[in-house]
Amino acid sequence: MIPELGHFSLIVALFLAATLGTLPIIGAARNNAVLMGVARPLAYGQMLLMSMAFAALAYAFLNNDFSVLYVAQHSNSQLPAIYRFSAIWGGHEGSLLLWALLLSCWTAAVAMFSKHLPQEMVARVLGVMGLIAVGFLLFMLFTSSPFDRLIPAALDGRDLNPLLQDPGLVIHPPMLYMGYVGFSVAFAFAIAALLGGKLDATWARWSRPWTTVAWVFMTIGIALGSWWAYYELGWGGWWFWDPVENASFMPWLLGTALIHSLAVTEKRGAFKSWTVLLAIAAFSLSLLGTFLVRSGVLTSVHSFAADPKRGIFILTFLVLVIGASLLLFAWRAPKIGLGGKFDALSRESLLLFNNVLLSVASASVFIGTLYPLFMDALGYGKLSVGPPYFEAVFVPLMIPMVFMMGLGPIARWKKMALPDLTKRVQWAFGAAAVIAVLLPFVGGKWTPMIALGLLLGLWIIASLVVSLVPRLTGAGTLMQRIRKQSLSYYGMQLAHLGVALFIIGVTLVKGYETERDVRMNVGDVVHAGGYDFRFDGVTEEEGPNYVAGKGHVVVSKDGKRVTELFPEKRQYNVSGMPLTEAAIEPGIIRDLYVSLGEPIPEAEGAWAVRVYIKPFIDWIWLGCLFMALGGVLAISDRRYRIHKQTKEQAA
Amino acid sequence: MMRFILPFVIFVVLSVFLYKGLGRDTSEVPSPLVNKAAPTFVLPKLSEPDQKFSPADMKGKVWLLNVWASWCGACKDEHPILMELSKQNIVPMVGLDYKDKREDGLATLQKAGNPYTLTIADADGKVGFDYGVYGVPETYVIDKQGVIRFKLIGAVTPENLTQTILPLVKELQAK
Numbered sequence: 001m002i003p004e005l006g007h008f009s010l011i012v013a014l015f016l017a018a019t020l021g022t023l024p025i026i027g028a029a030r031n032n033a034v035l036m037g038v039a040r041p042l043a044y045g046q047m048l049l050m051s052m053a054f055a056a057l058a059y060a061f062l063n064n065d066f067s068v069l070y071v072a073q074h075s076n077s078q079l080p081a082i083y084r085f086s087a088i089w090g091g092h093e094g095s096l097l098l099w100a101l102l103l104s105c106w107t108a109a110v111a112m113f114s115k116h117l118p119q120e121m122v123a124r125v126l127g128v129m130g131l132i133a134v135g136f137l138l139f140m141l142f143t144s145s146p147f148d149r150l151i152p153a154a155l156d157g158r159d160l161n162p163l164l165q166d167p168g169l170v171i172h173p174p175m176l177y178m179g180y181v182g183f184s185v186a187f188a189f190a191i192a193a194l195l196g197g198k199l200d201a202t203w204a205r206w207s208r209p210w211t212t213v214a215w216v217f218m219t220i221g222i223a224l225g226s227w228w229a230y231y232e233l234g235w236g237g238w239w240f241w242d243p244v245e246n247a248s249f250m251p252w253l254l255g256t257a258l259i260h261s262l263a264v265t266e267k268r269g270a271f272k273s274w275t276v277l278l279a280i281a282a283f284s285l286s287l288l289g290t291f292l293v294r295s296g297v298l299t300s301v302h303s304f305a306a307d308p309k310r311g312i313f314i315l316t317f318l319v320l321v322i323g324a325s326l327l328l329f330a331w332r333a334p335k336i337g338l339g340g341k342f343d344a345l346s347r348e349s350l351l352l353f354n355n356v357l358l359s360v361a362s363a364s365v366f367i368g369t370l371y372p373l374f375m376d377a378l379g380y381g382k383l384s385v386g387p388p389y390f391e392a393v394f395v396p397l398m399i400p401m402v403f404m405m406g407l408g409p410i411a412r413w414k415k416m417a418l419p420d421l422t423k424r425v426q427w428a429f430g431a432a433a434v435i436a437v438l439l440p441f442v443g444g445k446w447t448p449m450i451a452l453g454l455l456l457g458l459w460i461i462a463s464l465v466v467s468l469v470p471r472l473t474g475a476g477t478l479m480q481r482i483r484k485q486s487l488s489y490y491g492m493q494l495a496h497l498g499v500a501l502f503i504i505g506v507t508l509v510k511g512y513e514t515e516r517d518v519r520m521n522v523g524d525v526v527h528a529g530g531y532d533f534r535f536d537g538v539t540e541e542e543g544p545n546y547v548a549g550k551g552h553v554v555v556s557k558d559g560k561r562v563t564e565l566f567p568e569k570r571q572y573n574v575s576g577m578p579l580t581e582a583a584i585e586p587g588i589i590r591d592l593y594v595s596l597g598e599p600i601p602e603a604e605g606a607w608a609v610r611v612y613i614k615p616f617i618d619w620i621w622l623g624c625l626f627m628a629l630g631g632v633l634a635i636s637d638r639r640y641r642i643h644k645q646t647k648e649q650a651a
Numbered sequence: 652m653m654r655f656i657l658p659f660v661i662f663v664v665l666s667v668f669l670y671k672g673l674g675r676d677t678s679e680v681p682s683p684l685v686n687k688a689a690p691t692f693v694l695p696k697l698s699e700p701d702q703k704f705s706p707a708d709m710k711g712k713v714w715l716l717n718v719w720a721s722w723c724g725a726c727k728d729e730h731p732i733l734m735e736l737s738k739q740n741i742v743p744m745v746g747l748d749y750k751d752k753r754e755d756g757l758a759t760l761q762k763a764g765n766p767y768t769l770t771i772a773d774a775d776g777k778v779g780f781d782y783g784v785y786g787v788p789e790t791y792v793i794d795k796q797g798v799i800r801f802k803l804i805g806a807v808t809p810e811n812l813t814q815t816i817l818p819l820v821k822e823l824q825a826k
Contacts, residue, residue, distance in 0.1 A: 319666050326659035333655040373672040576721055
């Protein structure tokens with residue numbers, strides 16, 4: 001009964017979404033206040049129904065209702081409750097439901113926090129989001145309903161993929177989807193502005209905080225995914241240029257460009273067509289990511305069952321959404337006008353450069369990801385490019401971008417004299433260069449790549465100081481000056497600092513990591529990177545729904561015990577799938593990482609053991625966290641709150 | 652203003668590629684081994700570990716090598732199809748139990764039925780590595796001269812069996 005209610009909620013939600021996607025937009029075109037007025041209630045109703053559908057599926061999972069096919073495929077009565085819940089998005093159908101639920105939440109949030117916007121803008125934005133919801137709900141109802149019954153019911157479920165039975169994977173997909181779906185708001189604002197024909201600074205100001213929120217979620221989502229890959233896959237890597245990873249990385253890159261472009265449009269009225277196009281493209285790539293992951297067009301470790309029928313549906317949807325918005329762009333953009341003029345050297349030009357580089361970077365990831373598809377369609381056979389391509393293309397693009405990134409916050413809007421700029425940054429650059437050249441000697445190994453990576457990271461930090469110092473010196477006490485700077489300024493600098501930490505982390509891990517794959521008998525000691533790892537054997541241990549071989553590894557340095565690590569090799573009862581659970585001792589300057597390989601048959605108690613020392617690897621995720629926090633600071637800025645206050649005073 | 656229509660044009664071209672990609676079967680990754688001699692090996696049989704098997708034993712016959720494991724979910728999907736195939740007695744099929752415990756492998760065959768002419772145990776996955784096994788299940792068609800003619804990544808389905816594998820087997824058997 002409950003699953004049928006869920007299914008029914010989806011159908012009603014579809015009708016609401018269809019109404020939301022038509023009436024308010026017609027109302028906005030005809031200036032009919034009644035038609036526009038239905039947008040908000042419909043948005044709330046849609047969220048309510050989607051929540052009911054989601055709750056129904058959650059109920060089926062938590063109560064082990066194996067008469068629901070999707071539950072039987074992705075859960076098991078032995079599964080701990082938390083994973084029975086997260087199993088909702090452990091497969092295709094449930095992921096879509098989560099997608100649609102989050103979309104309805106974003107829609108309702110826009111309805112709620114848009115009181116200060118003109119009515120026709122609200123009507124159009126909500127209408128566009130309603131249309132997107134229609135596409136997803138149709139897709140779900142026609143090709144992938146999570147509520148399909150299995151008759152007769154299974155005695156027990158097939159279990160959730162053990163790789164997904166992990167705390168990181170409980171929150172990673174919702175975060176990432178929040179980001180994907182969040183870009184729909186920026187998209188809807190852009191389309192609404194194109195429809196209305198009014199693209200001005202106010203439009204940018206409205207969509208800016210929404211875009212930043214989506215970007216923050218996406219940053220966290222991607223970082224969590226990377227962190228999960230690091231500790232769960234047992235290979236010690238943190239990014240694999242896998243198609244699914246790329247599918248989230250491409251919209252992130254464009255989203256980053258969009259945030260910067262919006263800043264220019266808001267402050268200077270320039271870059272309007274750029275901004276609109278980026279908003280369309282960022283969301284298009286989010287949709288394309290869904291297409292790539294769901295259709296089975298590309299093979300990936302993450303992909304769920306491939307189904308061409310679903311693929312054709314998503315592709316049609318993609319073509320309609322993206323094609324229509326690009327046509328709308330082609331029709332309306334010529335009338336937008338250019339906005340504020342600026343010189344060849346100005347903050348605008350630096351940001352333009354940044355836009356171009358981020359877009360090119362995104363395009364190059366795109367080409368690499370879809371390369372197998374292009375080659376095959378052209379009849380050249382199945383070829384794919386791996387990390388070598390991505391690294392070769394990506395790094396050279398990022399070097400000038402990082403350089404501009406240091407200059408951007410220092411440069412003035414509109415016009416800046418080159419001597420001025422050089423004078424301000426020469427010391428920063430010099431200091432960064434000297435440290436970057438000398439520091440690798442401390443690490444014990446000097447390579448050009450290490451020095452270059454450090455230079456980029458240190459350059460950002462040094463230029464940050466150059467930007468900060470004059471703002472904090474001068475009249476008033478230091479406290480006063482600190483408080484005088486806007487939160488969005490601190491947000492920007494914090495996010496940029498995050499990029500610096502990220503680059504330094506990547507550089508040092510690449511440059512100084514130690515990896516040893518060894519065969520160890522009980523009592524054997526392996527020496528790696530200044531640490532001694534003693535293998536004390538493997539004992540059998542029972543988990544809630546698995547049996548594990550638990551390894552005991554004692555780590556010491558110069559005879560002093562540092563820590564004890566317990567890597568596991570799990571065998572899940574239901575699926576029988578083996579899983580490696582690496583043991584990690586994290587640290588700000590290094591991670592100690594031990595994972596169990598396979599037992600060695602001929603020697604009793606001996607195992608293949610992987611021992612990694614990963615210097616500064618946590619800086620990678622710390623950097624992402626800083627970027628996300630920067631975004632949070634930026635949207636907490638007073639000018640967004642002032643808006644509310646003035647509105648309240650007026651009312 | 653031509654430049655504003657450009658994004659749309661690029662997108663149209665892209666959609667055509669995406670559409671073509673849909674019909675594509677991603678499980679058909681070309682293996683460098685296709686049309687090369689099947690790598691030789693000697694492995695113990697799963698049921699009688701003291702008996703060995705080598706591809707040379709199959710010389711003169713067209714045969715299938717099916718990589719499976721007790722821990723593999725997709726193998727359970729293809730299992731009934733393989734059972735059906737074995738009843739028809741068209742082509743001998745050797746099962747390669749990949750990175751599996753002997754007991755588990757045997758238990759699976761006992762429970763679900765044994766479609767294989769014989770099964771060999773590749774406990775450490777060394778032979779699988781030589782064959783470039785991407786994941787389990789995989790199926791190879793090997794001809795009378797011991798040359799790999801086709802490699803299927805992923806589960807055998809009624810479609811790929813009747814449309815690709817069996818016609819190829821018949822063609823090779825006729826040679």
